Amino acid sequence: MTTTEELQTLVLTTLDSKGSIENTKEFKASDGKEVDQLVLLGALKSLVDKEMVEYDTIEDEIWVLTDEGDEIVDKGSHEANVFEAIPAGDEGLSIPELQKLLGNAAKIGQGKAFKNKWITKKGDNLIRAVNSIIDQTRIDLDIICSTGKHSDPNVIADLKRRRLCDKHKIISYSVTKGPKFSLTIEKQARDITFEMLQSGEWKKANFKKYNFDALGIPPSGGHLHPLMKIREELRQIFFEMGFEEMPTNRFVESSFWNFDALFQPQQHPARDAHDTFFIKDPAVGTQFPTDYLERVKKVHSVGGYGSTGYGYDWKIEEAQKLLLRTHTTAVSSFMLYNLAQKEFKPVKYFSIDRVFRNETVDATHLAEFHQVEGVIADKGLTLGDLIGFMETFYEKMGIKNLRFKPAYNPYTEPSMEIFSYHEGLGKWVEIGNSGMFRPEMLEPMGLDPEIRVIAWGLGLERPAMIKYGLENIRELLGHKVNLTMIENNPICAFDLI
């Protein structure tokens, strides 16, 4: 193998002594072997960049032998072999014997030998018809093998048809001196350095040309955060189960949709600033459906729809307070109110997005996290439907063996916390909260009393932490997150949890 540098020296010295190179095909490397024209092209191109040489491409065709052609040059044509196999004289050779001697080649060779009138038949045997033969095929192939050409196009055509030779394109180059021809190759500078600027050398330096065709370093693509991968997987589960995604782009919500619409009393401890981030500026929202607002006020203060209500003095000021939504159930209440304004059709809604709580931040809690929420509205739904849906939903996440424990939410009755036994942790862990929305919430919206709405919610961070083996939530969110962890984690697969 000749290196680029060796080839460049060869080109330059040849140009120096001969003035020009007609065809680089004639080049022989230092070891006497042929020069690879592709390697040569690389060497020429870098000399062209430096304007030391100029070159033109020469395209030529040569004929090369196929493996079978090579074999004939070696051992003679099939027809000649047939002739040779048959002994001189009247005795000859039987066809089966010939086959035994030459195998497959006997058949092909026999036909050709008959055609050439080299052999004939006597009884069942083949005998020679001439004393000696000239194996023209072998001679023709030999010429092609050594020169790459043949003067008779008919011969070439015949040999090609017989798949004994094939046309190859070869590329070589003619080279002449360029304007900056020299025998020494100056090293070209790639970058301007501090030293070059200081010494003024940059003014005289010979810079390597920009290569605008270079592909450059491929930029590495963006990566989904592990939480977003899990979110994506959960979205797919919901879509598979026929759910529609709710719009969750309103992080700032009014207390009305976040609490009041959900029959959560105004003195409820969760509404306290300890648990809720209230917005200072603007502090209030005033756009509410008036009739509905009146009905909500009524159901809280004096009851209705078969309920006694809470019996307190409901205040609009409290409902107007803006906050960062504390749960995505705020979105569900807004969506259910909208559903009640149209002719009823059963719906399945879901959402996965951020919520905010003014909690003490520790290894497993942040002041913001993601909630997954599913809501199904239809006539005559039962607690059995809720349990059934839950089992299917969690099973798709790879979680089986659920346990349900009675719980309390102001807006659901009955309410159930969902637990699953975690093999890795060796204990039952709470994996969600659920329930059937109360009539005090649904009927003021205008929904028919026969319509039941079942719903459940869960956090996104806990399954993510278990899945990615993280013990501190700050390794999942915030400035302590390891970016390589984000890049390297595969798209989550729940059956691995």
Ligand SMILES: N[C@@H](Cc1ccccc1)C(=O)O
């Ligand atoms: N909103 C509840 C979850 C939930 C949603 C729907 C029904 C019941 C409960 C929470 O924040 O925990």
